[in-house]
Amino acid sequence: MDIRIDNQSFEKMKLYLIEQFKEKHQTIKFNHKIYRFLIKKLRRQLYRQQIAKERDEKLHLEEIQRQNDPLYQAWIIHKENIRIQKEIEEEEENKKARKLREQREQMEIQRKEQLRKEMEEKQKELSLLTITVSTHNPFAPIQVTVAPSIERPVCSFYLKTGVCRYNERCHRTHNKPDITNTLLAVNMYSNFEMQYGLDDEYDFDIGLEFEDSERYENFKDFYYDVLPEFERFGRIIMFKVCSNSEIHLRGNVYVQYETDYQAMQAYKALNTRYYAGRMVQCQFVNIPSWSAAICGKHKNC
Numbered sequence: 001m002d003i004r005i006d007n008q009s010f011e012k013m014k015l016y017l018i019e020q021f022k023e024k025h026q027t028i029k030f031n032h033k034i035y036r037f038l039i040k041k042l043r044r045q046l047y048r049q050q051i052a053k054e055r056d057e058k059l060h061l062e063e064i065q066r067q068n069d070p071l072y073q074a075w076i077i078h079k080e081n082i083r084i085q086k087e088i089e090e091e092e093e094n095k096k097a098r099k100l101r102e103q104r105e106q107m108e109i110q111r112k113e114q115l116r117k118e119m120e121e122k123q124k125e126l127s128l129l130t131i132t133v134s135t136h137n138p139f140a141p142i143q144v145t146v147a148p149s150i151e152r153p154v155c156s157f158y159l160k161t162g163v164c165r166y167n168e169r170c171h172r173t174h175n176k177p178d179i180t181n182t183l184l185a186v187n188m189y190s191n192f193e194m195q196y197g198l199d200d201e202y203d204f205d206i207g208l209e210f211e212d213s214e215r216y217e218n219f220k221d222f223y224y225d226v227l228p229e230f231e232r233f234g235r236i237i238m239f240k241v242c243s244n245s246e247i248h249l250r251g252n253v254y255v256q257y258e259t260d261y262q263a264m265q266a267y268k269a270l271n272t273r274y275y276a277g278r279m280v281q282c283q284f285v286n287i288p289s290w291s292a293a294i295c296g297k298h299k300n301c
């Protein structure tokens with residue numbers, strides 16, 4: 001045991017220990033054996049303290065050496081730089097996320113506002129149209145159309161096609177709908193034969209080479225000319241053109257939209273406008289079945 005402690009201090013500590021022991025164990029008679037035990041205990045204690053002190057000093061020395069090592073310093077700086085860089089990046093990420101969230105919220109608000117405006121606009125247009133519809137004549141008030149149907153039978157031709165050869169003179173009831181998703185542009189389509197009433201001479205069933213004929217080309221021109229006009233107001237479900245020779249069906253264009261609103265928009269924009277030198281007259285019709293509206297007697301009707 002190498003204990004670097006001067007004898008004077010050792011003596012002091014030894015006396016203190018003996019004193020303590022005697023106080024604690026007053027009934028035990030102090031003897032040489034106890035004395036030796038205490039000395040041993042003191043030496044062990046001092047030895048442990050010495051070891052601990054040396055270890056601490058060694059660690060301290062190592063730490064100092066490390067601090068002075070340029071490699072270690074470089075590593076510390078590098079680590080610090082990484083930490084700072086990470087902090088900056090995290091801050092940046094947070095900023096981006098915050099901005100994105102704000103943008104999304106802003107967009108959501110705008111979208112709602114837009115929707116609200118559109119609804120308002122729609123309401124306005126709806127009421128506007130109701131006024132035009134009720135002040136102008138083409139749509140009879142409901143009471144007038146409903147009442148006669150009780151007494152008079154319904155005109156099946158009108159029911160199927162929205163038109164009737166007898167028009168207002170028909171003895172049967174024509175139930176005129178208010179607003180529907182289907183628009184009828186009366187006699188909008190015309191070609192040479194139709195224009196000069198020559199189509200009676202044609203039998204469509206015999207017109208085998210219809211697709212190559214001028215008539216077909218004429219119809220194609222009309223189709224590609226007019227369809228986009230109608231498509232401006234919404235998706236079209238059904239687009240039909242009558243080439244019948246019957247005067248009330250002749251050149252009728254039926255356009256069925258997805259919604260009443262789209263049909264209304266088309267009505268407002270196209271009714272009484274001129275196409276190919278003739279005024280376009282539109283009306284809302286209710287076609288319960290397209291297959292029933294087609295007579296089926298002709299090849300291309």
Ligand SMILES: [Zn+2]
Nearest residue numbers: 155158164170
């Ligand atoms: Zn009729």
Ligand SMILES: [Zn+2]
Nearest residue numbers: 295297298301
């Ligand atoms: Zn037909």
